[in-house]
Structures are given as C-alpha cells and as structure tokens.
Amino acid sequence: MSTKRTLPFAGVIGLLGMLAAAPAHAYCRTSNTTTPTFEGHVCTPSHKDDSGLPLFWGMPRITYSVQMDASKDVPFDTARLAVRTAFDAWTSADCEGQPPRLELIEGAPALCALDEYNKDRGNANIIFFVDEGWSDDTSKLAITTVTFDVNSGEIYDADMALNTTDWPFTTDGAPDGIDLLSVLTHEAGHFVGLSHSPDPEATMTAHYHPPEQLDLSSLAEDDRAGICAMYPPGPIADGCDATPRHGFSSLCAEDQSGPVLDAPPTGERCCCLEGDVCVDGVCVEAPGGCACTTSPAPLGPGVVALHLAALVASLLRRRATGGRRAPAPA
Numbered sequence: 001m002s003t004k005r006t007l008p009f010a011g012v013i014g015l016l017g018m019l020a021a022a023p024a025h026a027y028c029r030t031s032n033t034t035t036p037t038f039e040g041h042v043c044t045p046s047h048k049d050d051s052g053l054p055l056f057w058g059m060p061r062i063t064y065s066v067q068m069d070a071s072k073d074v075p076f077d078t079a080r081l082a083v084r085t086a087f088d089a090w091t092s093a094d095c096e097g098q099p100p101r102l103e104l105i106e107g108a109p110a111l112c113a114l115d116e117y118n119k120d121r122g123n124a125n126i127i128f129f130v131d132e133g134w135s136d137d138t139s140k141l142a143i144t145t146v147t148f149d150v151n152s153g154e155i156y157d158a159d160m161a162l163n164t165t166d167w168p169f170t171t172d173g174a175p176d177g178i179d180l181l182s183v184l185t186h187e188a189g190h191f192v193g194l195s196h197s198p199d200p201e202a203t204m205t206a207h208y209h210p211p212e213q214l215d216l217s218s219l220a221e222d223d224r225a226g227i228c229a230m231y232p233p234g235p236i237a238d239g240c241d242a243t244p245r246h247g248f249s250s251l252c253a254e255d256q257s258g259p260v261l262d263a264p265p266t267g268e269r270c271c272c273l274e275g276d277v278c279v280d281g282v283c284v285e286a287p288g289g290c291a292c293t294t295s296p297a298p299l300g301p302g303v304v305a306l307h308l309a310a311l312v313a314s315l316l317r318r319r320a321t322g323g324r325r326a327p328a329p330a
C-alpha cells in the first residue's frame with residue numbers, strides 16, 4: 001500500500017466551494033477522512049460537510065528543519081528567520097493570557113528536499129524551496145504535506161514546499177513579489193493541523209490575491225481561536241522529547257543506510273498532561289480522567305499523506321502576468 005497520496009487541485013476547488021457557504025467565522029481543522037480527492041475537515045462552529053476526526057500532533061514539542069540550500073531568491077538565514085517568525089505567530093497566540101501547549105523547535109538543517117515520511121528510516125519535518133521543476137499546479141504558492149494516522153488523526157510528519165519555480169517570493173514588501181512570511185504563516189497553520197477558513201480575514205483563508213492581500217502573517221481572531229482550541233494551554237514536561245518519529249535524519253530515505261543518524265527518542269514520548277501516565281509511549285488514563293491526546297501509533301498501513309493546497313493565487317493574476325513567471329531579480 002502506498003503511503004503517499006497527492007490531493008489533486010480539483011479537490012481543493014471542491015473544498016473552497018463547500019466552505020463558501022459556511023459562517024464567516026469558523027476555523028476548520030483538517031480531518032482523517034482526507035483522501036486524494038477529498039479534503040476532509042471538522043469546523044467550529046460545525047459545518048454540514050464536517051467528517052471524521054481532526055488531525056493533531058500528539059506530542060506538544062516538535063522539531064522542524066529548514067533545508068540548507070534554501071532558494072536562489074531566499075538565502076538560508078533569511079529563510080530560517082521567516083520560518084521561525086511564522087511558527088512563532090501560532091505558538092505565541094494569546095489563549096486567554098497563555099500560549100497554546102505547543103512548541104516548535106528548530107533542529108539541524110535538512111539536506112533532504114522532499115516531502116516524505118519514512119516508516120523505517122529517520123525523519124525530519126522539512127521546510128524547503130523548489131527553485132526548479134515544481135511538479136504540481138503552478139498556481140500553488142506552497143504545499144504542506146501532512147502524514148497522519150488515518151485511525152486516530154495523529155500527525156506523524158509534516159513537510160512544507162515553497163514554489164519558487166513559478167513565483168517570486170520577497171521578504172521586503174516588493175510590490176511584484178509574494179510575501180514569504182504570509183505564505184509561511186499560512187502553511188504553518190496547515191503544519192499544525194488547520195484547514196482553510198471561510199473567514200477572508202483569516203491567515204487560513206484559501207485565497208491569496210497578490211498584490212492586494214499581502215499580509216497574512218498576523219493571526220486573525222478566527223486563527224487564534226483555532227490554535228487555542230487545538231492545543232489548550234498547559235505545562236510541557238522538561239523531558240518531553242521533540243525527536244521526529246524513528247529518530248531524526250537530515251537525509252532523504254534513499255540516502256540513509258543503516259541506523260538513523262540520531263538515536264530514536266530517549267525522552268518522554270507521551271508528554272502526558274498532569275495526572276496521566278506514559279506506558280510504552282501511550283498516555284494512559286489516570287484516576288480523574290484522561291486529558292491526553294496521544295494514541296497508539298500503528299506503523300505502516302494506516303498512514304497516508306495529504307497534500308494540502310496552498311494559498312491559491314488569483315488565476316486572473318496569473319493570466320495577467322503570462323502564467324509561469326521568472327523569479328524576481330536578485
């Protein structure tokens with residue numbers, strides 16, 4: 001069974017159509033019913049097309065890696081800072097005076113520039129740029145691929161690809177460029193499990209119309225409500241491990257041989273909330289009720305990948321600029 005599936009562009013259009021009739025303020029989470037032709041979601045308030053269980057990171061501490069080559073348009077240090085800023089927008093959200101119970105930690109740079117999840121090799125949650133040969137729809141600015149347990153919705157891995165083949169990204173507000181931080185902040189929302197919001201003001205809006213709408217880097221109320229509901233504030237144990245599943249590797253699977261470069265997780269796998277107990281990597285209900293979010297993690301079958309559509313750029317804009325665009329001059 002293939003563990004990777006691609007969500008066609010048509011599926012995205014379908015989702016946008018469904019959400020168009022939803023209330024203006026309603027954050028949506030990607031759900032485990034997602035298939036190659038259907039982007040499942042669970043919205044709050046609920047929507048008639050809701051289905052399945054929402055995706056979530058079981059561990060509150062996650063390591064990501066920026067791909068070391070970055071882009072000819074975006075130097076590595078610039079990319080690092082932008083990614084950091086994008087994740088910070090979510091992890092510093094104000095949940096009634098406290099941040100969400102979610103930490104995103106920058107790990108070693110990745111050599112690998114693929115969106116892959118390896119069930120028998122080391123992994124990394126990679127942010128990378130595709131300067132040449134973007135193989136998906138050219139209107140997509142970026143794609144975040146989320147691999148999850150189809151039974152529980154637990155996220156195993158997430159990778160973010162930026163389409164610098166077709167679009168000129170900018171970090172200085174250049175009027176002819178795509179604002180990198182806006183795109184990264186939107187994709188970071190997918191990375192943590194959010195789907196598109198029908199709220200046009202939200203960072204998670206499905207539409208990006210350059211140059212009119214350049215700043216998605218600040219969360220709207222809709223986004224804030226989403227991240228706070230997904231990861232309610234709470235303590236994170238000192239020993240909580242942030243190592244990717246099966247250990248960290250900066251290499252793609254085909255370049256890995258033998259054991260992974262870093263040892264598999266040695267710390268607390270569960271990072272259970274107070275009152276729960278970690279047994280063999282699973283939070284077990286303790287007297288007084290279980291508030292844990294981790295679940296048994298079957299490997300192999302049961303894992304699929306979701307190519308979330310990125311911000312869908314205005315088709316009019318594409319036509320007006322002749323479709324495929326050359327990168328911005330340095």
Ligand SMILES: [Zn+2]
Binds near residue numbers: 190196308309311
């Ligand atoms: Zn999106």
